[in-house]
Amino acid sequence: MxxxxxxxxxxxxxxxxxxxxxxxxxxxxxxxxxxxxxxxxxxxxxxxxxxxxxxxxxxxxxxxxxxxxxxxxxxxxxxxxxxxxxxxxxxxxxxxxxxxxxxxxxxxxxxxxxxxxxxxxxxxxxxxxxxxxxxxxxxxxxxxxxxxxxxxxxxxxxxxxxxxxxxxxxxxxxxxxxxxxxxxxxxxxxxxxxxxxxxxxxxxxxxxxxxxxxxxxxxxxxxxxxxxxxxxxxxxxxxxxxxxxxxxxxxxxxxxxxxxxxxxxxxxxxxxxxxxxxxxxxxxxxxxxxxxxxxxxxxxxxxxxxxxxxxxAYREEQRMYLQPIYGMYEELENGFVLKAQSGLGNILISDISKECMVEFEILLSKDTDSAGIMVKVTGEGAGGYYIRLEPGRNRFLFDREPAYPHEKAEIERFVEIDTLKWHSVKVILDGTCVLAYLDDKYALSARMYDFDSDKMMFFVNDGEVSIRNLRMRRLKCKEIQNTPIKERR
Known part of the structure; x- marks a missing residue:
């Protein structure tokens, strides 16, 4: 449910x-x-x-x-x-x-x-x-x-x-x-x-x-x-x-x-x-x-x-297993740094719940092209859905890979991205629905149909990104009840 x-x-x-x-x-x-x-x-x-x-x-x-x-x-x-x-x-x-x-x-x-x-x-x-x-x-x-x-x-x-x-x-x-x-x-x-x-x-x-x-x-x-x-x-x-x-x-x-x-x-x-x-x-x-x-x-x-x-409602903490794929990876006390000065850097996370809430803080370097999280990842990033921040364009967007035959971002909106401060991100995955919040200020809802996996990925394109305070929690389903009126009576 x-x-x-x-x-x-x-x-x-x-x-x-x-x-x-x-x-x-x-x-x-x-x-x-x-x-x-x-x-x-x-x-x-x-x-x-x-x-x-x-x-x-x-x-x-x-x-x-x-x-x-x-x-x-x-x-x-x-x-x-x-x-x-x-x-x-x-x-x-x-x-x-x-x-x-x-x-x-x-x-x-x-x-x-x-x-x-x-x-x-x-x-x-x-x-x-x-x-x-x-x-x-x-x-x-x-x-x-x-x-x-x-x-x-x-x-x-x-x-x-x-x-x-x-x-x-x-x-x-x-x-x-x-x-x-x-x-x-x-x-x-x-x-x-x-x-x-x-x-x-x-x-x-x-x-x-x-x-x-x-x-x-x-x-x-x-x-x-x-x-x-x-x-x-x-x-x-x-x-x-x-x-x-x-x-x-x-x-x-x-x-x-x-x-x-x-x-x-x-x-x-x-x-x-x-x-x-x-x-x-x-x-x-x-x-x-x-x-x-x-x-x-x-x-x-x-x-x-x-x-x-x-x-x-998301109370069950979930352990995460990080697997660096491309780029330079460095662990921090409560997170990590991912660098890719020319191309893609990514870290794969496997065996996650398909319905969960992911929250973290993200810091993007000034000249970074884009960075964020990819969900429902197939293979090592060949397919899936991006929730991406683009500091140079001040864009917060949802897209998919491969993008063809789509010619532009599926859903996007203007936001303020300060490369000198940490930004909070919360993402809910719920069936085919996905909902992301940025800085408790902006929201972005979307749909996901074609890909369905238990993997996600943090990524950076042409730049450097730091991630800290990463948490992943499952829904406490027994506490969620949609009660029909015939049962209520």
Missing amino acids: GIFYLPKDGVCGDFIPYYNSKRKCYELYYLHDYRGCNGEGEGTPWRRITTTDMVNFTEEGEILPRGNREDQDLFCYTGCVVEYDDKYHIYYTGHNYHFTEEGRHKESVMHATSVDGITWEKQPQDTFFAAEDREDIEQDDWRDPFVFYQEEEQKWWMLLCTRKKEGPSRRRGATGLLTSDDLVHWSYEGSYWDPHMCWCPECPDLFQWGEYWYFIYSTFCETQGLRTYYRISKSSRGPWKNPGNNCFDGRAFYAGKTASDGKSRYIFGWNPTKTGDKDDGVWQWGGNLIVHKLRQDADGSLSVSMPEKIAE
């Missing part, structure tokens, strides 16, 4: 996290994609899991059933959960692509309520669409409602994914703002954020942390790349500044949304699978749950790190 949650009969789509202060747990609603399991057919319901530690999950089953071919909510897509006046509210996207052929609205905002948070009743009379008399927005992109009470303005706000009618096709995406006094009647106020940068800024999230406001969104277009981003401001209405390090992870983390218990804040997204379970497969919608803990830095920017309870 792995650390990254995945249902047995499909995959996880977008997560809608909500901290329930009465139950004192995180309720993670998610869009369930059956992927053809058990002949379930098309359509997406909402399911819910709960957790207190991001490690153990209780499956609470279906919360919002999907509609049928004739219903607006054949696909119950992304939304939000709020509590007000002793009642719970779900606002969600009702999507039915069949309606386009019939000249009907493909998407709408829909509403469901509950008095106990367990049994939910849809409120079809509250359904509303993009206003047909508006000349500025398209009718078929009207989704992902995010609702919260805006204390400063004493109104309920709803942020919504929309598209403008004018402009280049792939730059019309905008976030709309609607307001309400009663959570039933909503007025469209216009565009909240109109960046002219993407097809649609999906899955909006907005929260205040100290003196700063944070606006989170996800995109799937070429101009920004497919990932989850954030912007920062000292006002809930912007202007929204790009903080520089403006994403939480790479291409293999999408639709991130946050929740807080008042002490800590986490962001929940998914690591997508690939068609055919192959490295050269096409990225798919949906996959495993990924959770990052957020940290607010002194300048207001956000960093991500591994949740503490996930790190603590």
Whole structure:
């Protein structure tokens, strides 16, 4: 049983996290994609899991059933959960692509309520669409409602994914703002954020942390790349500044949304699978749950790190056997130095657990081309997956060897690499999922399908690298439990 949650009969789509202060747990609603399991057919319901530690999950089953071919909510897509006046509210996207052929609205905002948070009743009379008399927005992109009470303005706000009618096709995406006094009647106020940068800024999230406001969104277009981003401001209405390090992870983390218990804040997204379970497969919608803990830095920017309870779940220390292959190798008191002034230097580590956490500190010399760790290594490095640091390019990336037919790095992101300081690295290997953290600031999720071995390798290309405080730990599986609701009852 792995650390990254995945249902047995499909995959996880977008997560809608909500901290329930009465139950004192995180309720993670998610869009369930059956992927053809058990002949379930098309359509997406909402399911819910709960957790207190991001490690153990209780499956609470279906919360919002999907509609049928004739219903607006054949696909119950992304939304939000709020509590007000002793009642719970779900606002969600009702999507039915069949309606386009019939000249009907493909998407709408829909509403469901509950008095106990367990049994939910849809409120079809509250359904509303993009206003047909508006000349500025398209009718078929009207989704992902995010609702919260805006204390400063004493109104309920709803942020919504929309598209403008004018402009280049792939730059019309905008976030709309609607307001309400009663959570039933909503007025469209216009565009909240109109960046002219993407097809649609999906899955909006907005929260205040100290003196700063944070606006989170996800995109799937070429101009920004497919990932989850954030912007920062000292006002809930912007202007929204790009903080520089403006994403939480790479291409293999999408639709991130946050929740807080008042002490800590986490962001929940998914690591997508690939068609055919192959490295050269096409990225798919949906996959495993990924959770990052957020940290607010002194300048207001956000960093991500591994949740503490996930790190603590890896308790079984594993012995390692190091075998230098190429380059010059020198032992240190609590580590080693690897040098290769012209070419490759590497050290092979054998007989490791295929599912484990590896952590170490790394110091790269100024002129080093690249260095890092290679996992799932075949032979003495003929194949496998790189988690690589490139100080000259300030790149943190995931790639594979051999790279052919790939012409560029599989997943990469900009980071700050200081060759005068030690950097901390943590890597989780969990089935086909891999997740790496750098300096408890940057994260990089990826997938591994084609290679599967019990070897890993430290390497350096054209330079010198020092490694210290190397640890490898296995998951304490008996402490990890995903409990179905039928057993819980």
